[in-house]
Amino acid sequence: MKLTLEPILSAKKVNAYFGAFQAIKDVSLDVAPHSVTALIGPSGCGKSTFLRTLNRLHEEIPGARFEGEVLLEGEDIYARGMDPVQVRRKIGMVFQKPNPFPSLSIFENVVVGLTLAGVRNRHLLEETAESALKNAALWDEVKDKLKAPGTSLSGGQQQRLCIARALAVKPPVILMDEPTSALDPISTARIEELLGEMKKEVTVIIVTHNMQQAARCSDHTAFFLLGELVEHARSPTLFSNPQDRRTEQYITGRFG
Amino acid sequence: MRNRAANLGDRRFQRTLMALSGSVVSVLGLIAVYLVKLSWPAIREFGLPFFWSTDWDPVKDHFGAGAFIFGTVTSSFLALLIAVPLSISVALFLTELAPRKIAALVAFMVEMLAAIPSVVYGLWGIFFLAPLLRLHVQPFLSRHFGWVFLFQGPPYGIGMFAAALILAIMVTPTITAICREVFRAVPETQREAALGLGATKWETIQLAVVKSSWSGIFGASILGLGRALGETMAVTMLIGNRNEISASLFAPGQTMASVIANEYAEAESSTHIAALAYVGLALFIVSFVTNFIARRIVLRLQGGASR
Numbered sequence: 001m002k003l004t005l006e007p008i009l010s011a012k013k014v015n016a017y018f019g020a021f022q023a024i025k026d027v028s029l030d031v032a033p034h035s036v037t038a039l040i041g042p043s044g045c046g047k048s049t050f051l052r053t054l055n056r057l058h059e060e061i062p063g064a065r066f067e068g069e070v071l072l073e074g075e076d077i078y079a080r081g082m083d084p085v086q087v088r089r090k091i092g093m094v095f096q097k098p099n100p101f102p103s104l105s106i107f108e109n110v111v112v113g114l115t116l117a118g119v120r121n122r123h124l125l126e127e128t129a130e131s132a133l134k135n136a137a138l139w140d141e142v143k144d145k146l147k148a149p150g151t152s153l154s155g156g157q158q159q160r161l162c163i164a165r166a167l168a169v170k171p172p173v174i175l176m177d178e179p180t181s182a183l184d185p186i187s188t189a190r191i192e193e194l195l196g197e198m199k200k201e202v203t204v205i206i207v208t209h210n211m212q213q214a215a216r217c218s219d220h221t222a223f224f225l226l227g228e229l230v231e232h233a234r235s236p237t238l239f240s241n242p243q244d245r246r247t248e249q250y251i252t253g254r255f256g
Numbered sequence: 257m258r259n260r261a262a263n264l265g266d267r268r269f270q271r272t273l274m275a276l277s278g279s280v281v282s283v284l285g286l287i288a289v290y291l292v293k294l295s296w297p298a299i300r301e302f303g304l305p306f307f308w309s310t311d312w313d314p315v316k317d318h319f320g321a322g323a324f325i326f327g328t329v330t331s332s333f334l335a336l337l338i339a340v341p342l343s344i345s346v347a348l349f350l351t352e353l354a355p356r357k358i359a360a361l362v363a364f365m366v367e368m369l370a371a372i373p374s375v376v377y378g379l380w381g382i383f384f385l386a387p388l389l390r391l392h393v394q395p396f397l398s399r400h401f402g403w404v405f406l407f408q409g410p411p412y413g414i415g416m417f418a419a420a421l422i423l424a425i426m427v428t429p430t431i432t433a434i435c436r437e438v439f440r441a442v443p444e445t446q447r448e449a450a451l452g453l454g455a456t457k458w459e460t461i462q463l464a465v466v467k468s469s470w471s472g473i474f475g476a477s478i479l480g481l482g483r484a485l486g487e488t489m490a491v492t493m494l495i496g497n498r499n500e501i502s503a504s505l506f507a508p509g510q511t512m513a514s515v516i517a518n519e520y521a522e523a524e525s526s527t528h529i530a531a532l533a534y535v536g537l538a539l540f541i542v543s544f545v546t547n548f549i550a551r552r553i554v555l556r557l558q559g560g561a562s563r
């Protein structure tokens with residue numbers, strides 16, 4: 001598939017292993033800036049593993065190994081001398097289960113990425129917190145209780161707090177690993193709505209096992225099976241006119 | 257359907273177990289009652305000022321436990337001051353940094369420390385630790401920090417400093433074990449949240465692990481404190497057993513536990529015995545309350561972690 005714009009993120013021949021087990025096989029994927037790319041596929045096909053190679057979180061697992069290249073704005077994040085800590089500041093992540101820090105307040109949770117980066121200017125922190133919370137559609141609900149613990153919010157609010165926390169450091173790319181799978185339908189709908197807004201600011205790669213969700217809110221969809229990338233296309237195309245038989249079988253619900 | 261005989265057997269069995277458990281519980285009550293009874297003459301004669309009067313004089317039959325309370329509090333807190341940071345570090349190393357095999361080995365050895373009998377710690381303290389302190393550590397401290405009142409006076413080796421060190425070693429396994437459990441209960445998703453935000457390993461440990469574990473660390477410390485307060489044998493062997501309050505850590509002292517161990521055999525007057533029992537009663541109450549609080553904290557955390 002040709003992208004009209006230069007890709008902001010580009011995975012080239014990515015292989016990922018857990019010990020001797022190869023979870024990702026030769027996956028190459030280009031991601032256009034300011035787009036939402038959905039990764040779909042049956043459980044265990046390697047969506048999370050692939051996502052976690054994109055911000056070098058994969059290597060934190062004991063025994064995990066990586067081969068290949070991942071270019072962020074043309075620069076290989078796995079290049080020698082690249083600091084994974086710096087990489088992760090540019091590629092944010094939202095996880096399956098909301099995971100705000102219980103010891104931090106709502107406000108502290110939102111700006112924790114900045115404080116980690118050494119920002120101490122109170123005014124700047126407050127400004128950033130407000131805009132990140134607004135972008136995560138949470139501001140109105142929490143503006144009067146910013147000092148309350150992050151974990152005092154509902155599950156859906158906690159997940160939007162985690163999105164705000166990721167947005168606050170203004171990374172060019174945000175990875176989301178099934179961010180709505182632990183949430184109720186209303187919270188899910190709010191976050192799906194949010195994706196459309198978010199892509200004005202960032203590029204989103206989202207794992208979902210919900211095909212309707214992929215069809216509703218992504219520009220591109222990549223279908224994974226047994227660690228391989230089977231098909232990658234514009235979402236309307238992939239869902240209406242899949243090129244690969246395995247994709248067709250999956251989206252028509254014949255397996256997975 | 258159960259047959260009746262088996263049912264009867266069941267009930268007898270149940271009653272026996274209940275009676276046995278009841279007798280264990282009543283021992284606690286019996287000890288408390290007996291301590292009060294034994295110490296009653298001293299309670300009547302010396303009342304509350306017993307706890308701050310430092311005049312302990314078997315010859316004149318006048319008793320005050322101030323020096324021992326000072327000794328117990330000082331040695332225990334000093335021990336915690338050393339043991340808590342040490343235990344936190346060891347527990348963090350075990351849960352966050354060490355490869356699994358090394359962690360298992362180190363954890364095993366730390367647990368073995370808890371299995372060493374107190375008197376063996378005492379022997380080691382007398383024949384190894386005290387000479388080391390007397391010949392090297394204390395001269396070094398008085399040379400460089402001698403202007404601090406804590407490090408003044410002749411280096412005896414044996415004294416408050418040695419007692420606190422041995423206590424620190426003895427309570428470290430307890431505190432480490434609980435801290436380790438507390439750190440292990442921190443969900444992996446918390447660590448990933450921190451890593452995902454661009455936290456270094458060290459920042460991840462602080463942000464995701466330590467910050468959410470303070471109440472657990474506190475509970476572990478209080479449990480360690482409970483052990484330190486009541487520890488008798490090793491402290492008696494190392495503290496020097498002198499009934500006075502001294503500002504210097506090098507000086508000998510006395511704790512509530514050590515004075516009882518030292519004097520009960522030679523106590524001749526009934527007032528002396530009552531006074532020792534009064535010290536014992538106070539120690540009993542303090543240990544009981546400390547352990548109660550610590551267990552409450554730790555249990556609540558364990559309940560919270562498994563939820």
Ligand SMILES: Nc1ncnc2c1ncn2[C@@H]1O[C@H](COP(=O)(O)OP(=O)(O)O)[C@@H](O)[C@H]1O
Nearest residue numbers: 018023041042043044045046047048049050061
């Ligand atoms: N920590 C791990 N250790 C070993 N194998 C793992 C680990 N995590 C995932 N795997 C394996 O890698 C494969 C891909 O897993 P994953 O990426 O989590 O799949 P998905 O997110 O698509 O459900 C699965 O076969 C899974 O069992």
Ligand SMILES: [Mg+2]
Nearest residue numbers: 047048049177
């Ligand atoms: Mg997954």
